[in-house]
Amino acid sequence: MNNKIWYLPGPFHQYLEDVKALAKERGLRIIDANVTESREGEAHDVPEVTLRQTDSAPVLPSAGQGSGELHEVVGKLNAERDGLLRLIDAAEGQSELEHPGAGELTIRLFHALKSIHEGFETLTGERDNLAEEVASLRTEVERLKAAAEPVDNAEKIASLKAQLDAANVPYRANASVESLEKAVSELPKA
Known part of the structure; x- marks a missing residue:
């Protein structure tokens, strides 16, 4: 049997080296070692590779240890979700736009929506003023036309x-x- 398979745990971007280029140089075919149990046709002379240094993601405490912290985190997430839902209702016109009180994302969204709302109010006011001015100018034009005909x-x-x-x-x-x-x-x- 031809031993040309390099069983390497994926994902392959986790390595500092370009594992695809290394495999091509040595005539090897890479198979993700995480998705197969078979090691049939495994090559014995495979390149050495180095894992990239990554920042580890924060781990939430499990239910057994620090469950008070977990409940606090879940409570904050639920409050954030509720605030987002209220802001969505306000954006859809189903309720008044009110400050959510807590949650970084909901407060940022509130300020963005408030700014948009104020912009619409300003534009609406300007539109109404312009409509009144147009009506006034049309009336003035008609008055001037009527006054100009006898003079002509x-x-x-x-x-x-x-x-x-x-x-x-x-x-x-x-x-x-x-x-x-x-x-x-x-x-x-x-």
Whole structure:
């Protein structure tokens, strides 16, 4: 049998060396020793590898030892969860946004949501102010349009009457704009 299998406990990133490159150099195939009990075809001349130094994760005390600490940790986690649920309800509009009181994550989330809420209130206020200003400007434009039309007609009438007076053409004093325009258009071209 060909002994070309390197049984190495995984995960392979836990080693300082590039174990895949080492295996390729020596013509070995790596199999995770944690997932198989068989050592069939195991190579005897395998490279030496070194485990990386890792920070160990904090270990919670078991129920038998320091269970008071465990209950305290579980209590804090439950309080944090409850605070998060209340903040989610507030974000969904099901309740008022209130300070959670405890828990680093819930307090950070509260401040973020409060900032967003205040931003929306500011934008809503600005939108309402702009809507009022738009309505006011539209009213002003309509008022100016209505006021401008008679002035335009008066100027036009005065201009038409001046042309007719210059040509010594008689017209009624209360003649309409249309009749004055017709009379001007019938003037002989000089």
